[in-house]
Amino acid sequence: MERLQGKVAIITGASAGIGRATAHLFAAEGARLVVGARRQAELDSLVGEITAAGGQAIAVAGDVRDEAFHEALVRAAIDTYGRLDIAFNNAGIIGEAGPSTQVSAKGFAETVEVNLTASFLAAKHQIAEMVKHGGGSVIFTSTFVGYSFSFPGVAAYAASKSGLIGLTQTLAAEFGPQQVRVNAILPGAVDTDMYRDMNDSAEKQAYITGLHALKRVATPEELARSVLYLASDDASFVTGTASLVDGGASISRS
8 A cells, every 4th residue: 555645745855865765765655746956967867767667756956045945846746736745854964074163154054054944944835835735744854963972073963953853843833733743853874975975984884883783874765764654644643753763873882
């Protein structure tokens, strides 16, 4: 049975990694998609893969820092499919890293703008549309970093992603009466381009792997399945959660 049959979903950060894997899974589960990211070519290839497999998807390229981009994504969903039920706000960056005394104000602000402010702007327009159709599900990609524990040199990333948890809880409380559920996933390490850029040696990857109770990192497809749960009616009584999908990194001490 297709768990998202008849649903319409927006996915940002869809050109690669968790977003791309989630787009494929949502389409296979019956959702009609609007996929967004900066890179048009990657979005076009994703749409081609989805349609070749029998799914439905359209692409809208843009910068998540631009409020007009989020308006355009919602408008595309309505103009093409007539409704909006699900939004996975997944786009994000590591941002400027290094000792906090050396991080620039511009770099810190940019990270907050991409990871937190853009998610607020997305939800602002998504939720306004969802309430017209009896509710929906909004999902953010946060992280265990700055929640369970943190690392030196990632203050901007940790602060911006932790802020998503507060945003999640507030939106869930605010729009629960209109049947809009809002949740965040908190991934551990996931084998994506971003992960490999941060951990560019065998030694670094071995260290990160060892932090997890499962002693491995996740695949994007594993994270996609957790997003699917929160998007689907299986999670109909789940809202306001910071859902750890971290392979036991939060509890591992060995």
